[in-house]
Amino acid sequence: MLETPKSDRVSRRREATKAEILGAAWDLVGEVGLAGLSLRDLAARVGMRAPSLYQYFDSKHAIYDAMFQQAAQDMLEIRSVEVAPATLRADLLRAAHQFFDLATANAARAQLLFQRTLPGFEPSPAAYAPATELINRLQQAFINGGITHPDALDAWTSLLSGLVNQQLANDPGGDRYKRLVDRFVDMFLADFGPKKKGK
Amino acid sequence: MLETPKSDRVSRRREATKAEILGAAWDLVGEVGLAGLSLRDLAARVGMRAPSLYQYFDSKHAIYDAMFQQAAQDMLEIRSVEVAPATLRADLLRAAHQFFDLATANAARAQLLFQRTLPGFEPSPAAYAPATELINRLQQAFINGGITHPDALDAWTSLLSGLVNQQLANDPGGDRYKRLVDRFVDMFLADFGPKKKGK
DNA sequence: GTCTATAGTTTGATAGAC
DNA sequence: GTCTATCAAACTATAGAC
Numbered sequence: 001m002l003e004t005p006k007s008d009r010v011s012r013r014r015e016a017t018k019a020e021i022l023g024a025a026w027d028l029v030g031e032v033g034l035a036g037l038s039l040r041d042l043a044a045r046v047g048m049r050a051p052s053l054y055q056y057f058d059s060k061h062a063i064y065d066a067m068f069q070q071a072a073q074d075m076l077e078i079r080s081v082e083v084a085p086a087t088l089r090a091d092l093l094r095a096a097h098q099f100f101d102l103a104t105a106n107a108a109r110a111q112l113l114f115q116r117t118l119p120g121f122e123p124s125p126a127a128y129a130p131a132t133e134l135i136n137r138l139q140q141a142f143i144n145g146g147i148t149h150p151d152a153l154d155a156w157t158s159l160l161s162g163l164v165n166q167q168l169a170n171d172p173g174g175d176r177y178k179r180l181v182d183r184f185v186d187m188f189l190a191d192f193g194p195k196k197k198g199k
Numbered sequence: 200m201l202e203t204p205k206s207d208r209v210s211r212r213r214e215a216t217k218a219e220i221l222g223a224a225w226d227l228v229g230e231v232g233l234a235g236l237s238l239r240d241l242a243a244r245v246g247m248r249a250p251s252l253y254q255y256f257d258s259k260h261a262i263y264d265a266m267f268q269q270a271a272q273d274m275l276e277i278r279s280v281e282v283a284p285a286t287l288r289a290d291l292l293r294a295a296h297q298f299f300d301l302a303t304a305n306a307a308r309a310q311l312l313f314q315r316t317l318p319g320f321e322p323s324p325a326a327y328a329p330a331t332e333l334i335n336r337l338q339q340a341f342i343n344g345g346i347t348h349p350d351a352l353d354a355w356t357s358l359l360s361g362l363v364n365q366q367l368a369n370d371p372g373g374d375r376y377k378r379l380v381d382r383f384v385d386m387f388l389a390d391f392g393p394k395k396k397g398k
Numbered sequence: 399g400t401c402t403a404t405a406g407t408t409t410g411a412t413a414g415a416c
Numbered sequence: 417g418t419c420t421a422t423c424a425a426a427c428t429a430t431a432g433a434c
Contacts, residue, residue: 111316114368115314115364119234151378151382154375154376157365158358158365158376159361160361162361162364165313168315169313169314179350180357183350183390184354186390191382191385
């Protein structure tokens with residue numbers, strides 16, 4: 001509230017335009033692929049010329065960076081990683097399906113988040129922060145649920161990442177690998193779940 | 200043997216040059232990324248100028264296509280997917296490790312084979328043939344080993360693909376996910392392995 | 399705040415000399 | 417079979433008018 005009303009309105013308008021640009025960028029990479037994004041086409045899609053984009057983003061990489069942060073934030077919205085021992089299996093099933101559905105809903109987003117395929121692009125620490133937060137939450141959730149094996153987190157992410165990747169690569173838009181999610185969660189629980197009896 | 204000796208020697212020389220170009224291409228994409236390959240740089244690496252490459256490949260995509268075929272053929276060299284019921288676990292462990300090691304040894308190769316990330320590139324049927332052959336062999340091996348569940352093949356490839364992807368993305372050059380291969384094979388066997396007792 | 403104009407590169411690919 | 421020369425096009429990014 002230290003800003004004057006006018007500059008506040010201006011900055012709000014500016015944020016709205018940035019959001020509009022990012023929205024158009026997501027549409028565009030959905031059509032031409034993540035690496036196929038060009039500033040000319042992006043500008044045209046929001047009714048601008050390419051140079052005008054530089055009023056909102058310092059570079060093309062800055063746009064990718066903002067997209068990365070949005071994508072990581074989207075994944076973080078899965079706040080239902082709350083896990084209780086009494087409902088462990090149901091909680092993990094819900095979390096797994098939410099992650100799988102979100103990750104496979106947008107191939108470009110999955111490529112940006114989970115693969116290092118853009119030449120020269122590295123997400124900034126700020127953009128990466130939500131991803132770290134997601135891992136932390138998942139780790140805490142596992143502890144709460146009684147899953148304590150040090151490799152549990154890596155195993156969980158590998159299981160889901162494998163299904164997501166195969167779904168996107170071999171059956172985009174289908175459900176050939178989605179049908180395996182439940183089974184993989186049970187495989188995970190059988191190996192990493194809390195043991196009924198002591199060792 | 201229908202060719203004259205001279206044309207045979209010429210064509211042999213030609214094949215050798217093509218192989219040399221492909222070798223340089225693998226080196227190059229290992230440094231600049233799969234999408235970063237440029238014909239100028241590639242030509243320079245074999246002591247040519249860019250236009251000369253067109254004597255050996257019709258286009259840049261043709262080079263990618265030949266690389267894809269080589270990569271798929273490399274994977275097919277894992278002929279130790281022979282599986283017998285008596286040695287099922289050991290056979291699968293060996294096959295899993297061979298696949299994992301080969302797939303993670305070259306990030307660009309993994310990207311070319313397992314991800315659809317090159318804008319506009321689709322492997323030709325000829326280049327794809329070894330990949331299909333590999334799947335067929337794996338399927339036959341599973342049947343021989345008593346693994347008959349219709350989802351077993353998808354589950355197996357998902358498990359391995361997840362580990363490979365995470366290894367390449369989060370710990371390139373390390374062994375953080377390689378250490379999970381044995382465990383994943385056992386998880387797979389516990390769920391999809393032949394049952395001791397009839398149903 | 400958006401534009402025109404353009405710089406400066408890089409790219410894949412072709413024509414034609416040698 | 418390799419070259420020089422070059423095309424035509426794309427790209428990111430900047431300068432400066434309005």
